[in-house]
Amino acid sequence: MVIQSNKNDYIPQSLIFNGDFRDLLKIDCLADENSYIDRVITITDPPYNQKYHYQTYEDSLNQEDYVELLAEIPRPCVIIHYPEETINLLPKAFKTHCDDVITWVYNGNTFKNTRLISFWGCKPILNKVKQPYKNQNDKRIKQLIENGSKGARSYDWLNINQVKNVSNEKTSHPCQIPEELIEKIILMTCKDGDLIFDPFAGSGTTLKVAQDLGFHSIGSEMDKTYFDIIKSRLRFTTELNPNNPIDPDSSKVNLSNFFYSRGYSL
Ligand SMILES: C[S@@+](CC[C@H](N)C(=O)[O-])C[C@H]1O[C@@H](n2cnc3c(N)ncnc32)[C@H](O)[C@@H]1O
Numbered sequence: 001m002v003i004q005s006n007k008n009d010y011i012p013q014s015l016i017f018n019g020d021f022r023d024l025l026k027i028d029c030l031a032d033e034n035s036y037i038d039r040v041i042t043i044t045d046p047p048y049n050q051k052y053h054y055q056t057y058e059d060s061l062n063q064e065d066y067v068e069l070l071a072e073i074p075r076p077c078v079i080i081h082y083p084e085e086t087i088n089l090l091p092k093a094f095k096t097h098c099d100d101v102i103t104w105v106y107n108g109n110t111f112k113n114t115r116l117i118s119f120w121g122c123k124p125i126l127n128k129v130k131q132p133y134k135n136q137n138d139k140r141i142k143q144l145i146e147n148g149s150k151g152a153r154s155y156d157w158l159n160i161n162q163v164k165n166v167s168n169e170k171t172s173h174p175c176q177i178p179e180e181l182i183e184k185i186i187l188m189t190c191k192d193g194d195l196i197f198d199p200f201a202g203s204g205t206t207l208k209v210a211q212d213l214g215f216h217s218i219g220s221e222m223d224k225t226y227f228d229i230i231k232s233r234l235r236f237t238t239e240l241n242p243n244n245p246i247d248p249d250s251s252k253v254n255l256s257n258f259f260y261s262r263g264y265s266l
Pocket of ligand 1 (some may be wrong): 019020021044045046047048054055056057092172175176177178199200201202203204205206220221222224226
């Protein structure tokens with residue numbers, strides 16, 4: 001992944017903020033002029049609103065307030081759903097319909113072993129992520145492989161194990177998304193020059209994978225313990241301190257204006 005570095009290199013590779021993402025959207029933090037960013041794309045797994053035991057965040061808004069919270073997620077965005085019913089709330093929050101839905105499937109003992117992934121203002125290009133051909137003895141498949149084909153295009157369902165306690169990537173965050181899932185979402189959805197935003201960063205999976213793939217990213221997490229996990233997972237980070245903007249001398253724009261100026265609604 002090549003980042004256009006001949007333009008303004010001002011925006012850090014991974015910008016992280018310990019706080020509410022709605023405050024992040026109010027802070028002066030990004031240089032706009034000559035920025036190499038083509039598009040900001042949100043990839044996130046919002047809190048479930050199921051009285052889930054997060055460290056700080058109380059996961060129990062009334063439905064109206066929850067819809068209001070979701071409405072603040074900048075678009076274009078990719079949402080990893082839990083529970084499935086949030087697919088019915090997002091059209092109310094975003095006041096539009098979604099552009100595509102794929103499914104994450106995993107082996108498990110629970111009643112539901114799938115999660116929906118919805119795309120708003122963007123679409124996954126399944127052909128950008130290959131999977132091995134099923135019947136490699138088929139004459140036509142052999143020919144395709146001989147001609148350099150790297151495999152078949154992905155299905156619209158992704159079979160990826162959940163993060164288990166014994167997984168190498170496991171942190172103490174209670175609902176960590178597998179890196180492989182985020183990697184596939186990014187590869188299917190993002191293009192060079194995109195800046196990836198995760199407002200509900202949790203343990204920082206989106207930011208870590210974005211960094212590994214060479215994308216610039218911004219993440220916010222309100223809980224300090226989880227925020228420290230993010231810092232430990234990223235190779236390099238710039239921490240955003242609202243009282244101490246990154247570069248007081250450069251021309252900055254408000255991040256929400258940054259989104260607006262590109263036609264992304266908040
Ligand atoms: C479902 S978890 C995200 C897990 C993450 N995808 C991962 O792989 O680790 C949602 C996270 O959002 C955080 N959170 C909730 N409301 C927030 C807000 N308004 N701003 C920032 N973080 C918030 C919670 O503390 C929680 O860690």
